[in-house]
Amino acid sequence: MILLVSNSRDITTDFIVAELRRRGVPFHRFNGDLADRAGLIFSVSEEGNASWSLMVEGHRVQATFRSAYFRRPALPDLGSELDVRFVDQVNGEWAALLNSFYSSLDCRWLSDPSLIAKAEDKPRQLALAASMGFSIPTATITNEFAQASAFVSSGPAVAKPLRSGRLSRGAEEQIAFTSLLDGISALDEASIRVSPVIYQRAVKKARDLRITVVGARVFACEITQIDATEIDWRRLGTEQLSYRAVDLPPPLADLCINLVNALGLGFGAIDLVQDWEDRYWFLEINPNGQWAWIERQAGLPIAAAIVDVLTGEAD
Incomplete structure (x- = not known):
C-alpha cells in the first residue's frame, strides 16, 4: 500500500492518483484537512508495543505502508466549528499528532x-548550491538598513521574500513577488527593520527554467520570456504563459540531481535562469514544489516518474 499525504484541494496529487489507478497500484490518500474524519489512533501497551491505525474507506487498518509521497499536507479545517479562542490550541494538538504519525512511518518517503x-x-x-558548483547571484539576507542600502547601491538588485510571499488581510490575499529595486532611501529604514528580506544581484536573463528532479530523472522546462515576466514569471500565473520541454547540458543536469541528493530529498523543483551569455544561474529549490501544470503544459511525464519511485521501479 502506498500513502499519499496531501489535502483534499490539491490538484497535483490528483495526477498521482490517476497514475496509480492506471497501474492498478493500491494506495490511500490521507488528506490532512480531513484528518478529523479519518479516525487516526495511536496505541501503546504497558509492554511498549506501539501502533498507529486509521480509517481507509470505512475500515480501520494498521498504518503500514511500503512508500509515501509527502505532497501538500494541511491541518483539519475546523475554524467554523470552533470558538475562535480555541483555534490555535486545537491546531497545535493536530499538528503534534500528525507530525508524530508521519515520523513514525517506517517506509520510503x-x-x-x-x-x-x-x-x-x-x-x-x-x-x-554555490559550494557544489552552481553559479549564484551575490545575495544578502538582512533586516539591517545599512547593509541593505549598501547592497542595493552597489549594483542592480532585486528583493524577494525569504520564506513566503503570501500576505493575508482577512479574506483578502496578496502575493509579494520578486521586485527590481531602484534604490533605498532613509524613509525605508523603519520598514526594512521589520522583516528580513533576500536582496540579490539582478541577472539579465534570456529565459527562465523550472527543473523538476525525481530520483535520478531530470525534467527541464523553459518558461515564456516576455516583458511582464522579466523579473518574476509568477506575476502572470501559470495558465497565462507557455512552456516547452528542453534539455539541460549534462553537467548541469547532474548538478541538479546532486543538489537534491545532498539535501536528502527524492524530489526537488529548482528555479534557474539563463543569461544572454548562456550562463545558468541558480535561484532556489522548492523541496515540495508544484509540478502538475508543467506536466500538463509541457507534456513531461512527472507523475509517472514519481510513481516509479513510489513503487520501487526507479531510484
Whole structure:
C-alpha cells in the first residue's frame, strides 16, 4: 500500500492518483484537512508495543505502508466549528499528532517530511548550491538598513521574500513577488527593520527554467520570456504563459540531481535562469514544489516518474 499525504484541494496529487489507478497500484490518500474524519489512533501497551491505525474507506487498518509521497499536507479545517479562542490550541494538538504519525512511518518517503522542512532553509540552499558548483547571484539576507542600502547601491538588485510571499488581510490575499529595486532611501529604514528580506544581484536573463528532479530523472522546462515576466514569471500565473520541454547540458543536469541528493530529498523543483551569455544561474529549490501544470503544459511525464519511485521501479 502506498500513502499519499496531501489535502483534499490539491490538484497535483490528483495526477498521482490517476497514475496509480492506471497501474492498478493500491494506495490511500490521507488528506490532512480531513484528518478529523479519518479516525487516526495511536496505541501503546504497558509492554511498549506501539501502533498507529486509521480509517481507509470505512475500515480501520494498521498504518503500514511500503512508500509515501509527502505532497501538500494541511491541518483539519475546523475554524467554523470552533470558538475562535480555541483555534490555535486545537491546531497545535493536530499538528503534534500528525507530525508524530508521519515520523513514525517506517517506509520510503518521497521525500521525508523532516528533510523537506530542513531543505526550505534558503541561506543553506544558496551556500550549498554555490559550494557544489552552481553559479549564484551575490545575495544578502538582512533586516539591517545599512547593509541593505549598501547592497542595493552597489549594483542592480532585486528583493524577494525569504520564506513566503503570501500576505493575508482577512479574506483578502496578496502575493509579494520578486521586485527590481531602484534604490533605498532613509524613509525605508523603519520598514526594512521589520522583516528580513533576500536582496540579490539582478541577472539579465534570456529565459527562465523550472527543473523538476525525481530520483535520478531530470525534467527541464523553459518558461515564456516576455516583458511582464522579466523579473518574476509568477506575476502572470501559470495558465497565462507557455512552456516547452528542453534539455539541460549534462553537467548541469547532474548538478541538479546532486543538489537534491545532498539535501536528502527524492524530489526537488529548482528555479534557474539563463543569461544572454548562456550562463545558468541558480535561484532556489522548492523541496515540495508544484509540478502538475508543467506536466500538463509541457507534456513531461512527472507523475509517472514519481510513481516509479513510489513503487520501487526507479531510484
